[in-house]
Amino acid sequence: MNIAASPHATGAQGAAHGGPLRDPLLAVESISLSFGGLKAVSEVSFDIRRGEIRAIIGPNGAGKTSMLNCINGFYHPQEGRITFKGVARRRMKPHEAASQGIARTFQNVALFKGMSTLDNIMTGRALKMRRGFLWQLLRHGPALAEEIEHRKFCEEIIDFLEIEHIRKTPVGKLPYGLQKRVELGRALAMEPDLLLLDEPMAGMNVEEKRDMSRFILDVNRHFGMTIALIEHDMGVVMDLSDRVVVLEYGRKIADGSPDEVKSNQRVIDAYLGVAR
Amino acid sequence: MFYREAGQFKATYAADQAVFPIRQDRIGLALILVAAYVAVPLLGGDFLLSSVMIPFLILSLAAIALNILTGYAGLVSLGTAGFMGAGAYAAYKLSTLFPQVNILVWIVVSGFASCAIGVLFGLPSLRIKGFYLTVATLASQFFLQWCFVRVSWLYNYNPSGAIEVPARALFGLAITGPSASPVTRYLIVLTIVVAMTWFASNLVHGRIGRSWMAIRDMDIAAQLIGIRLYPAKLLAFAVSSFYAGVAGAMMVFLWLGAAEPDAFNINLSFLLLFMVIIGGLGSLTGSFFGAALIHILPIAVRQAPASVGLTIGGATVEHLTYVITGAMIIVFLIVEPHGLARLLQIGKQKLRTWPFPY
Known part of the structure; x- marks a missing residue:
């Protein structure tokens, strides 16, 4: 997609x-x-x-x-x-x-409050990321390549939802309407x-x-x-x-x-x- | 004025995803590393090395261990000292059973023993949460400490009940035991701590770190995006107790030289928890700050009267140290409840926008 x-x-x-x-x-x-x-x-x-x-x-x-x-x-x-x-x-x-x-958003926003918008959406890619523990330890080579590939995908979602300006803001600080939008973004990142x-x-x-x-x-x-x-x-x-x-x-x-x-x-x- | 990112444009996601995206931060880190590797060993005396820096680094590593579990995965543990002990006793047993293998290997490998024990005590973490889990980790603390006292196989039936570090060398250079120089021990500790901090930083900035934080912030939503809670929590326990185990092994082999079971008592667990809270939950830098505040501040306070020429009785200094350190901790927590790491972050943000308020 x-x-x-x-x-x-x-x-x-x-x-x-x-x-x-x-x-x-x-x-x-x-x-x-x-x-x-x-x-x-x-x-x-x-x-x-x-x-x-x-x-x-x-x-x-x-x-x-x-x-x-x-x-x-x-x-x-x-x-x-x-x-x-x-x-x-x-x-x-x-x-x-x-x-x-199957992806889902919640009635009362269930975002990961301590993390940035980008990280929240990246978390939605959890199931798609395959590199194992040892690569994660190094965060170089395939692990970094994978990270960047998914970052690209998340940036497309961020573009689509028009939330570029809050990419690095912790979601706990965002107004309610934007939080709902980020939550939709996280669900979209799963490509459900x-x-x-x-x-x-x-x-x-x-x-x-x-x-x-x-x-x-x-x-x-x-x-x-x-x-x-x-x-x-x-x-x-x-x-x-x-x-x-x-x-x-x-x-x-x-x-x-x-x-x-x-x-x-x-x-x-x-x-x-x-x-x- | 110098802390500006103006003109530093990120053209690739790789550059933007870097742990330190701002150039000044990278320069700062390099300066700190140079100071730690060159300046401290050259200029520092034996006291600075063996009583300040080595313990500080080891406690920092232990604080990182707890921070991974508590700050990132949201599982509050009071068993850190127990896991450190597990690492120390494992290293002791392994190094006495197989003396031909280098001690540094055993220090790192002993982390795996502690890792296995950590996973075992992490098993209840799916069913119980919050304070109840904390109490369960308290059980591990007491159980492990009981083992260190009662299972005499662990300390090779030594009548004193303590473990003593055998003298070992690497390339003819003594690295453990009484003849090892503080500089050697310091450099070894520094290298292990730097390497493990780097690994921890990689972990928490990637997929695994994000899934830990997701569980910490909202476990229901984490499940719904496909994160399996149980394996992720057990992994946090495993990594955390591995780090604690290595810190414990270094504590005995490279800092204390010998240890009684009491070295790994509940006080140490509490101290580490304070370090993590004061330093900043969910921040590796914060772990170093916390360790510095809890370990170095009392030493500095104790030295202060003598260095300005005041003569105060030893007992008074000791009391004053407690009073001042305690007061400082309260002040820091009031000024910034999210820890010293957040204070640093706010300071950086102010510098970036100076002279404008935002």
Whole structure:
């Protein structure tokens, strides 16, 4: 993947964008997850197709983040099956999910605060770097060459996200909006097949939201990265996503295109509240 | 005014990724190395060499060991002295069992013995975190010290319970034992410390160092980008205790000349932890600063009254040393809680932008 070159090569990815007949990259089949007596997710099924932006929405506590945690191996659902790239699995560790190509950002930024922006993004390349301990001790020859090769890649991401000016700044000192951007950069550095974004726009102002939306669309269109998105800003969700799944109290209440979901009575009830 | 990077443009990533990207820093480091290799042995007396510089360097190496574990990987340990002891006893056993092999080889190889023990005591680090892990390392400290007292095989059944360094030579030059000159010992210690600091710097600036810091800062996110916590933490334990082991072996063979089990007690572990905290967590330079503050400052304070012609009773000087050193530590921690290394960093930043505030 060459980030610098690809923005012009939009055609192929853009044309096939979110077509209904594409094979699912990830399929979630009747997943149930409970903590003691609390059912966080119950019998939810949906799929994410290659190349689409899939939004997961729902009121607070609906089980959206738990769902993402199941997908990238943090939680192990008691029932159900998750199929990623055609391989079904019951239990998976987070680092295994990472090596299979699932990257993720967090609702409350989970950056490495003591490290610079560049180092944070370089850390995202951890799985791609192969030179062993002895070469690392020397930091010359192949180890340095590898380091520089990955630095180049990270610089492309830095370019793409327009964060050149904070390259060497410790991320703990950055404003929130930029931290979110660096976190996206770290996830992109992994070159994932599936990118899970947990409220990438929470707490941002309109301008920052606009920037972030642009980055998400670019990532999807130009690099063909499949994205699962949790977001509370309905305007953003409806504009960005190809398909939306709606959760409420751990159950799926609607699934379909933004327009279908918008006019679904159960979704309106869930969001506006209804006498039960 | 002279500390400026104006005009130093980085045209390659290699130049930008260098450990010291600013030319003045490289010149400074070269000057320090020249001073350490040429000026100190030529101008320094035996006291400066054997009571100030050798211990300072060895403690710095031990502080680097702890800094790798605590400052970089975020695993607070109180077992450093125990691991140093493991290295010292391993070097002693190896050098008495195989006297024909050069002692310098055994000093470095003994690091591996301590490394193995460190990994063993690092095993719980996946399950327990924070203070609880610290307590677990405390257990290793007490267990190892118990071994040094009770397992008489370790000190070759010596009735005094101490280990004594055999006299050994390299190319006919005595390097351990009573006949070894302070200059020789100093140069050996300096070379080992410089080499190991260089290796440590390479490690922490590369992939492995980044994965340690990632675990330190946010272990959940580290897992999610594919870092496997357990191997990375065990590697930190392994490298750290290797460094501690070599420092311990040098402490007995090149500094003290003989050691009792008590040399590796919990006090030393605490002192090393203070060095790392005061010097700067996650900074190799800071390890040297910390060692200097904890080891050299009391010596300087003790010498001060005599050098300005004051005569104060020995006991009073001793008390004053504690008071002044303690006060200095508190002052430094208030001025800069992130350690002396950060203070240096801030100073450099001010110099770069001088005379403007930023």
